[in-house]
Amino acid sequence: MASVTADKTLDTSGLNCPLPVLKTKKAIEELQSGQILEVISTDPGSKADIPAFCNRTGHELVETVEEGGKYIFYIKKK
Known part of the structure; x- marks a missing residue:
C-alpha cells in the first residue's frame, strides 16, 4: 500500500x-x-519507461509500488 495521496489517477492497465x-x-x-x-x-x-520519463522531464518519481501484477507509480509534477 502506498504512503502517497494522489491528486489524479491514470489507469493504463x-x-x-x-x-x-x-x-x-x-x-x-x-x-x-x-x-x-x-x-x-x-x-x-x-518499470523502466516511467522512471526514464521522469528523468527526461524533471518530474519527481515519489514512489513505486508493485502488487498483484500491477505497477503503480506516483509522480510529482515539477
Missing part, C-alpha cells in the same frame, strides 16, 4: 509501451505544479 508513457505525459500536463499523479500499469516495460 492492459496498454503496452509506449501508451502508458504517452498517457502519463498527457495526464501530467493537466496537473498543477506539486500535484501527484498515480499511474497504474500492467506493462512490465513501464
Whole structure:
C-alpha cells in the first residue's frame, strides 16, 4: 500500500509501451505544479519507461509500488 495521496489517477492497465508513457505525459500536463499523479500499469516495460520519463522531464518519481501484477507509480509534477 502506498504512503502517497494522489491528486489524479491514470489507469493504463492492459496498454503496452509506449501508451502508458504517452498517457502519463498527457495526464501530467493537466496537473498543477506539486500535484501527484498515480499511474497504474500492467506493462512490465513501464518499470523502466516511467522512471526514464521522469528523468527526461524533471518530474519527481515519489514512489513505486508493485502488487498483484500491477505497477503503480506516483509522480510529482515539477
